[in-house]
Amino acid sequence: MDIPFFYEADLPVTPGLFTLSEESSKHCSVVLRMQPGESISLTNGLGLSCIGKLVSADKKKTVVQLFDHKQESRTNPQNSIAISFVKNAARMEWFLEKATEIGIDAFYPLIAERTERTHFKKERWEHILVSAMLQSKQVFKPVLHEPVEFKILIQQPLEGHLLMAHCENGPKQLIQSIDKSKPALLLIGPEGDFSPAEILMAEKAGATMINLGVTRLRTETAGIAAAVLLQHR
Amino acid sequence: MDIPFFYEADLPVTPGLFTLSEESSKHCSVVLRMQPGESISLTNGLGLSCIGKLVSADKKKTVVQLFDHKQESRTNPQNSIAISFVKNAARMEWFLEKATEIGIDAFYPLIAERTERTHFKKERWEHILVSAMLQSKQVFKPVLHEPVEFKILIQQPLEGHLLMAHCENGPKQLIQSIDKSKPALLLIGPEGDFSPAEILMAEKAGATMINLGVTRLRTETAGIAAAVLLQHR
Numbered sequence: 001m002d003i004p005f006f007y008e009a010d011l012p013v014t015p016g017l018f019t020l021s022e023e024s025s026k027h028c029s030v031v032l033r034m035q036p037g038e039s040i041s042l043t044n045g046l047g048l049s050c051i052g053k054l055v056s057a058d059k060k061k062t063v064v065q066l067f068d069h070k071q072e073s074r075t076n077p078q079n080s081i082a083i084s085f086v087k088n089a090a091r092m093e094w095f096l097e098k099a100t101e102i103g104i105d106a107f108y109p110l111i112a113e114r115t116e117r118t119h120f121k122k123e124r125w126e127h128i129l130v131s132a133m134l135q136s137k138q139v140f141k142p143v144l145h146e147p148v149e150f151k152i153l154i155q156q157p158l159e160g161h162l163l164m165a166h167c168e169n170g171p172k173q174l175i176q177s178i179d180k181s182k183p184a185l186l187l188i189g190p191e192g193d194f195s196p197a198e199i200l201m202a203e204k205a206g207a208t209m210i211n212l213g214v215t216r217l218r219t220e221t222a223g224i225a226a227a228v229l230l231q232h233r
Numbered sequence: 234m235d236i237p238f239f240y241e242a243d244l245p246v247t248p249g250l251f252t253l254s255e256e257s258s259k260h261c262s263v264v265l266r267m268q269p270g271e272s273i274s275l276t277n278g279l280g281l282s283c284i285g286k287l288v289s290a291d292k293k294k295t296v297v298q299l300f301d302h303k304q305e306s307r308t309n310p311q312n313s314i315a316i317s318f319v320k321n322a323a324r325m326e327w328f329l330e331k332a333t334e335i336g337i338d339a340f341y342p343l344i345a346e347r348t349e350r351t352h353f354k355k356e357r358w359e360h361i362l363v364s365a366m367l368q369s370k371q372v373f374k375p376v377l378h379e380p381v382e383f384k385i386l387i388q389q390p391l392e393g394h395l396l397m398a399h400c401e402n403g404p405k406q407l408i409q410s411i412d413k414s415k416p417a418l419l420l421i422g423p424e425g426d427f428s429p430a431e432i433l434m435a436e437k438a439g440a441t442m443i444n445l446g447v448t449r450l451r452t453e454t455a456g457i458a459a460a461v462l463l464q465h466r
Contacts, residue, residue: 075447094327098454098457101448101450101454102446102448102450102454102458103447135449136448136450136451138448176465213335213336213461215335215336215370215371216368221331224331224457224461225461228446228457228461228462229465
């Protein structure tokens with residue numbers, strides 16, 4: 001799929017004419033200078049994709065003829081990562097881009113006891129997820145949840161594995177050994193790590209403590225290592 | 234090891250007085266405002282580490298008393314990554330930081346047929362490796378090789394596994410299945426991927442083609458995914 005790939009949240013499920021969003025219209029007609037008759041592919045980020053043949057190119061209202069619809073279903077298992085905000089916002093955004101490329105299904109911005117600052121930019125972050133999804137030719141956009149406090153998230157009912165990565169000693173498992181028939185939610189703490197109380201809370205909630213390797217990783221690096229290992233378990 | 238951690242390439246192997254480099258002296262005395270009697274830890278990036286007790290704090294010549302030397306040996310297997318330059322230099326530097334945190338032993342900046350630009354900044358990159366090594370509490374600094382052309386590198390004698398990641402179809406193995414008793418060198422191509430000729434060259438050189446997952450990854454993301462999987466094989 002190497003024709004230009006666009007995201008349209010409200011992509012119709014049936015063939016017919018469709019007017020691209022202003023952002024897509026501009027990208028199509030101004031940036032890529034596409035002409036009527038040329039084709040793009042589109043997704044709604046929910047597994048639906050189709051081809052769009054340009055009928056008219058306009059920087060605000062480019063019209064395409066939609067056809068060849070496909071609806072994919074998510075490949076299991078679902079992998080979600082709850083990761084603490086870090087001081088440097090750029091590192092968080094970088095994590096979101098990379099973990100999306102790697103195929104993580106959902107993100108929970110986490111507010112833990114030692115989280116030093118929060119900087120939730122929903123619109124900007126959604127844009128990063130969309131770009132990374134298109135970049136990596138995927139038709140599913142990860143779900144970006146609202147920021148949540150650790151003690152709230154930990155109490156929510158969860159199907160599948162609850163996993164936690166922390167730097168304290170204690171028995172830990174390799175992610176590769178986690179049964180992959182079930183979804184997993186992995187918890188990553190802030191620069192100062194999870195507090196002993198939070199680790200205890202997670203244990204009581206049935207969390208499996210996991211090992212991300214021998215070196216000490218930054219929060220966002222731990223997030224990426226976890227993303228790769230979750231996808232390859 | 235949560236006392237301040239410093240890199241000194243010429244760290245003496247025996248106890249005694251040692252004058253820190255100007256950069257370390259400044260960081261110690263000005264940034265951290267450390268006083269005589271306080272302790273730091275040091276490494277030469279080659280497995281040697283020791284404690285240094287401040288004798289005098291000076292922004293240019295801070296003197297420490299060295300003791301408690303330890304020499305670690307590298308944990309096998311050695312994992313090296315040869316990765317093409319990418320257009321965006323910041324993405325390459327980001328890869329170097331993350332792959333160092335994860336524990337990769339050596340890097341080869343690669344010039345492949347479709348590599349669009351090269352931007353080797355040896356001093357700056359070495360600094361990134363040192364920072365990431367200290368950040369992740371490691372005592373081995375990865376080896377940063379000079380940029381090398383793909384067809385030169387591929388002809389060099391190699392002990393261990395030669396692995397290649399590319400986006401073309403064909404049989405591929407999972408890194409996790411690669412025997413970990415031997416070192417590995419993994420090849421990652423540019424944005425435009427390796428050329429068919431390069432893939433053929435690698436096959437002739439005995440390379441194993443590896444699979445980094447179902448999604449299409451940017452060069453630097455593929456590098457990180459490979460780093461994580463190599464370290465966890």
